[in-house]
Amino acid sequence: MISLLQKEFFQLALVAALLVGLCAPAVGTFIVQRRLSLLGDGIGHVALTGVALGFLTGTAPVLTAVLVAVAGAVAIEIVRARGRTSGDVALALMFYGGIAGGVMLMGIAPGGSNAKLNSYLFGAIASVTSQDIWIIGALAVTVIAVVLIFGRELFVLCQDEEMARASGLPVRLLSLVIAVTAALTVVIAMRVVGLLLVSALLVIPVATSQQLTRGFRTTMALAMVFGVLASVGGLLGSTLSPRVPPGAAIVLLALAGFVLALGVGRFVRRGRAQESPVSEQPINAREVT
Numbered sequence: 072m073i074s075l076l077q078k079e080f081f082q083l084a085l086v087a088a089l090l091v092g093l094c095a096p097a098v099g100t101f102i103v104q105r106r107l108s109l110l111g112d113g114i115g116h117v118a119l120t121g122v123a124l125g126f127l128t129g130t131a132p133v134l135t136a137v138l139v140a141v142a143g144a145v146a147i148e149i150v151r152a153r154g155r156t157s158g159d160v161a162l163a164l165m166f167y168g169g170i171a172g173g174v175m176l177m178g179i180a181p182g183g184s185n186a187k188l189n190s191y192l193f194g195a196i197a198s199v200t201s202q203d204i205w206i207i208g209a210l211a212v213t214v215i216a217v218v219l220i221f222g223r224e225l226f227v228l229c230q231d232e233e234m235a236r237a238s239g240l241p242v243r244l245l246s247l248v249i250a251v252t253a254a255l256t257v258v259i260a261m262r263v264v265g266l267l268l269v270s271a272l273l274v275i276p277v278a279t280s281q282q283l284t285r286g287f288r289t290t291m292a293l294a295m296v297f298g299v300l301a302s303v304g305g306l307l308g309s310t311l312s313p314r315v316p317p318g319a320a321i322v323l324l325a326l327a328g329f330v331l332a333l334g335v336g337r338f339v340r341r342g343r344a345q346e347s348p349v350s351e352q353p354i355n356a357r358e359v360t
Contacts, residue, residue: 080198080199081310083199083200083201083203083204084196084199084306084317085303085306086204086208087196087199087203087204087207087262087263088196088263088302088303088305088306088321089299089302089303090207090208090211090259091207091211091259091260091263091264091272091298091302092272092295092298092299092300092301092302092303093211093215093295093298093299094210094211094214094215094256094259094260095256095259095260095269095272095273095276095298096272096273096276096277096280096291096294096295096297096298097214097215097218097291097294097295098214098218098249098252098253098256098273099111099256099272099273099274099276099277099294100277100287100290100291100294101225101226101229101249102249102253102273102274102277103273103274103277103278103281104226104229104230104287105228105229105249107249108270108273108274109162109270110144110147110162110250110253110270110273111253111256111257111269111270111273111274112162112166112269112270113143113147113162113165113166113169114140114143114144114147114165114250114253114254114257115169115257115261115266115267115269115270116165116166116167116168116169116170116173116266117139117140117142117143117144117165117168117169118136118139118140118143118169118254118257118258118261118266119136119169119170119172119173119188119191119192119266120139120143120168120169120172120173120176121135121136121137121138121139121140121258122135122136122173122188122191122261122266123172123173123174123175123176123177123180123188124139124176126176126177126180127176127177127179127180127181131202131206132191133203133206133207133258133262134206136191136258136261137210137254137255137258140254140255140257140258141251141254141255143165143169143254144250144251144253144254145247145250145251146165147162147165147250148246148247148249148250152243152246173188174188190262190265191261191262191265191266192265192266192267193265193267193268193316193318193319194261194262194263194264194265194268194316194317194318196262196263196306196317196318198262199262199263203262207259207262210255210256210258210259211259213255214252214255214256214259217248217252218252221245221248224240224245225245225248225249226287227240228240228242228245228246228249229249253273256269256273257269260272263302263317263318263321264317264318264321264322265318268318268319268321268322271322271325271326272298272301272302272321272322272325275301275322275325275326275328275329276294276295276297276298276301276325276328277290277291277294278329279294279297279325279328279329279332280293280294280297280332282329282332282333282335282336283332283335283336297325297328298325300324300328301321301322301324301325301328302321304321304324305317305318305320305321305322305323305324305325306320306321308320308324
């Protein structure tokens with residue numbers, strides 16, 4: 072393990088896992104709170120078209136994935152906001168169109184093959200380059216900055232959209248901010264866990280944290296801790312055998328953490344219920360009036 076830590080490729084992979092573990096749950100907290108858990112999947116499929124476009128044009132696939140993913144996220148939010156097509160239908164359209172577009176563009180790209188898409192579909196963290204780290208780092212800083220600057224406004228929006236509108240907040244703009252930030256996070260995570268599993272890091276650490284906490288900020292902070300533990304732990308666990316895919320190991324470790332937190336959360340809530348005074352009864356209608 073010590074000799075592996077001294078190798079450059081593993082150091083780059085460790086940095087990428089750390090950045091993804093921090094960013095994905097931070098954005099995922101808003102997505103889960105707004106009940107858009109499948110948004111990451113929709114954007115991930117669209118980003119696949121961006122990756123193939125990079126191979127077709129001979130540019131960096133990560134950069135073209137950013138552009139296409141952001142455009143797709145904006146399109147999803149516009150369709151959802153106008154209400155002519157329900158949110159799940161809009162995401163389904165992005166699912167099918169993104170996959171089909173990616174396979175088509177990769178097929179006509181010079182020297183392209185669908186096999187090259189596997190590293191983006193299922194993750195290839197060991198192949199992360201220093202250029203990828205600079206791009207991922209810049210995107211991660213952008214995501215964290217958005218969360219820190221607009222966190223309070225985004226919290227109000229996710230809690231109650233009508234209240235946010237009545238408070239004078241730019242609801243449509245903030246909704247686009249969430250969608251675009253989610254798109255950036257998907258691109259950050261695609262080299263680590265893959266586009267097909269990226270939504271897991273957006274949702275599972277948040278769901279795990281919700282089993283143990285109540286406050287929004289506490290939930291986000293603990294979700295980020297769980298995200299880092301799953302990302303780094305899955306990467307380290309994959310080094311035990313060359314046949315263990317890092318992306319799958321990360322997601323399965325996150326799921327194991329959720330199951331553990333589910334049991335602990337139920338135990339804690341049961342203990343609190345037993346400690347509560349027996350005399351405390353729900354308020355009846357007569358007392359309310």
